[in-house]
Amino acid sequence: MAARSLQNFRMTIEYEGTEFNGWQTQGQGCRTVQAEIEKVLKVLFKKKIHLAGSGRTDAGVHALGQVATFKAATILDGETLRKALNANLPEDIVIHTVEKVSPTFHAQFSAKGKIYCYTVLNRSFRSVHTRKFSYHFPYLLNITRMRKAARLLIGRHDFRAFMATDSAQKKTLHLKDTIRAIRHLQIRKKNDLVSIEIEGDGFLYKMVRNIVTVLLDVGTKRLEPTDVKHIIQHKDRQSIGATAPAHGLCLHKVLY
């Protein structure tokens, strides 16, 4: 029997980041989303299969629409694979879709953009029902001010100031490598929940969470909306407070 040719499969993944050390497979004893799915793929295909994600998510960050690809020689269709995967994955990971894609499709390099959503619980006391998926911020936020600042962030800018100070990237990147375009940045408030949805062509390490830090500081009047311009122009990381915590962040969608 002739060997079956390798098929390229694309999957969309929902996960809760709480109990994971992020997306990317690391050393032994480190629970990651990629490693959990690769473990099941190995059982299904009886060999090691590499899963290539659209990008990493940090420890604690959630996803509703992470995308990853893997190659396998199989006659099984996507729907059958999805069911087999979901039946074997832990309760904090679920696969929404599995489909055959062109051999040239790559979850990371074919991506045209990403949509993240950051959720803030803005009231004096904590929540039980939303506690795993929102950051409890007890100081009253002025949404109008935050929206003013958001408008100044939209567009193509050098976001070097918003990159994590501990980023290994930072030391090696040239100036142009830190230029990114933010296409949309929408702030919505529903009862006590404030959601910050941000779409860009790509994001630097911890860039979304540092943008949230700045927006919250504008919302509490620690910063003026126009300070955003200064921070961008002067690549001024020092004006930005501590990075907003991971558990408020969710990767909603990868755009192709």
Next chain:
Amino acid sequence: MAARSLQNFRMTIEYEGTEFNGWQTQGQGCRTVQAEIEKVLKVLFKKKIHLAGSGRTDAGVHALGQVATFKAATILDGETLRKALNANLPEDIVIHTVEKVSPTFHAQFSAKGKIYCYTVLNRSFRSVHTRKFSYHFPYLLNITRMRKAARLLIGRHDFRAFMATDSAQKKTLHLKDTIRAIRHLQIRKKNDLVSIEIEGDGFLYKMVRNIVTVLLDVGTKRLEPTDVKHIIQHKDRQSIGATAPAHGLCLHKVLY
């Protein structure tokens, strides 16, 4: 110094039912919401304080607005008590409000009604983000049919058929004791989530979850909308399938 007179306090409570054996204090080794709060009240007031809830919720049922009262001799105001309680309660319980109320106010006997919400995830594959607060029901629901049945449930009826078969209540209740009024019953669909909101003057044991069972059976055409009339009239518990699981149910509000 004269002994301080007892104050009557009313609190509103949010909890996740997952890790509780329901609301009501039971024997040793049984984790209940009432017992957890009473434990903290005992620490704060250095004596045993009884907490009287608006009613029990079963193991696994959640609440956003459970109401309970307790009496204590204290100069502390409600806001201070709320903060002290929340600082000492586990992460699956939080108190929204504590306020002084008239000595005659009673969480259970002063209640004029309750609003429950049942959440169904209606898609073929499970969810991660909503898994603790929704019942995964994979068979396609016809919402129009469900709304027709819902309209027939609204009003004052003998809901004996919807009471749990294992109810100790059932054996001792006279006919009139199983008459309840449903004031509103609204079914909403947003993406894959179907929410069933139901307001009544009171509910029999497991009545809401048995109503959900019937509505789901109507939604999948196992029952006709008009079968609801028959079930009510003939007090026909046999036509109702297995009680819908607890983790989809949430006590939203107690009305006074």
